[in-house]
Amino acid sequence: MTERKVADSLVETIHMVRPQHLNSAGRLFGGTLMQWIDEVAGLVAKRHTHMNITTASVDNLNFLRSAFQKDVVVLIGKMTYVGRTSMEVRVDTYVESMDGVRKPINRAYVTLVALGEDGNPTEVPKLITETPGEKMEWEGALKRREMRDLRRKEGF
Template identity: 70%
Template sequence: MEIKSKKVADSVVETVHIVRPNHLNSAGRLFGGILMQWIDEVAGLVGKRHTHCNVITASVDNLRFLKGAYQKDVIVIIGKITYVGNTSMEVKVDTYVESLDGIRTPINRAFFTMVALDENDRPTPVPGLELETEWEREEWNRAKKRREIRMMRKEEGF
């Protein structure tokens, strides 16, 4: 089976949620675990779109909570492929609160390493990534650096 390269735009995922009372922690903010679930789902969907396979989350890097979100806030989550290896890929997930006038304020960013699985739940090769813009090339280079850091940390037992 030939694996063709795909464009970043081919697998972009954007989801929208509204913060409801059952999503709040005791401080009245969006519970971090709920947001983590939402962004993990987005990363998984990006990986599935890119590979047309089942994928698993291998790691999450740099999960940064920049600001809180509150009841009735509209949450927009956008995931994109930034890098592909042999059987894994990095997915960048940005989260925003969107105001009524459409302005998006960043509240979270995370980088997921997703691994493609074959029908036997074993890692399988992923399509290459066609980089079309300077921004995509810059993201690829930053992702390569993050991958190198992940590999060093793995060697050190982190």
């Protein structure tokens, strides 16, 4: 089966916060950001697998700062780990100022599963980790996966 590098599936998207994205407190609605995160993670997984995928779980969804109307929001998604049929994608979200400085507002880890033509989980291409940062993410993902497996077993 094909192997792919982390860089092969990297995705960056950009949004302008508009009135329809705001909650009643005048800030970016968390549900809208969650949709954008899910879309980015799905695109990364599709680029890596070239298959249909589905989101299995999202964790470490930490809202660090708010975004407001007219803010430019940048999302960067990269593959951190692949198992047999599942993958973990890290999505970092920033607010970008006019001079290009990016302030983090959210980090999420999304687990997705590749689906075969029968709709069942199917094997995914291996991931080639090249840089020290990519190798560290892989190690971190093994620990996060262990915690997720434990939570599932305990019914959380």
